[in-house]
Amino acid sequence: xxxxxxxxxxxxNKASSVDTxxxxxxxxxxDVKTIQEWEERYEKEHKLRQEAEGEMSILKTISVHSSxxxxxxxxxxxxxxxxxxxxxxxxxxxxxxxxxxxxSLESKDxxxxxxxxxxxxxxxxxxxxxxxxxxxxxxxxxxxxDRIDKMRKSGM
Numbered sequence: 001x002x003x004x005x006x007x008x009x010x011x012x013n014k015a016s017s018v019d020t021x022x023x024x025x026x027x028x029x030x031d032v033k034t035i036q037e038w039e040e041r042y043e044k045e046h047k048l049r050q051e052a053e054g055e056m057s058i059l060k061t062i063s064v065h066s067s068x069x070x071x072x073x074x075x076x077x078x079x080x081x082x083x084x085x086x087x088x089x090x091x092x093x094x095x096x097x098x099x100x101x102x103x104s105l106e107s108k109d110x111x112x113x114x115x116x117x118x119x120x121x122x123x124x125x126x127x128x129x130x131x132x133x134x135x136x137x138x139x140x141x142x143x144x145x146d147r148i149d150k151m152r153k154s155g156m
Contacts, residue, residue, distance in 0.1 A: 022029045
């Protein structure tokens with residue numbers, strides 16, 4: 001802390017005349033008056049700066065929240081929020097429907113149902129029949145080839 005700052009602090013605590021201060025600190029009266037003037041100017045400037053900062057913060061708050069860009073942005077945000085809520089609601093209904101259908105499918109035991117059991121048995125029977133027909137077809141094709149070969153060898 002400088003000599004002048006100490007002087008300013010001490011003068012705030014004690015109200016004394018310029019002559020007394022000058023004698024005490026071995027300064028000229030003119031220097032003490034200059035210090036006091038600068039102190040007053042500093043306090044005025046400090047007070048004005050604080051007021052200006054307060055007003056600027058108020059203006060920023062007002063202008064930011066009421067500017068056309070901010071109003072448009074807020075409207076867009078609100079619109080998107082509402083769209084998201086609708087989307088969640090619609091999807092929730094779809095998910096609930098899917099869950100209901102899945103539950104109903106899982107709750108049915110198709111193997112106990114006679115109609116389904118009949119269809120499964122019929123399907124097995126038809127598969128067996130198909131395999132037998134394919135085997136017979138191969139046997140018949142081989143027999144036909146053997147007879148054609150015999151006929152060629154015999155000269156026909």
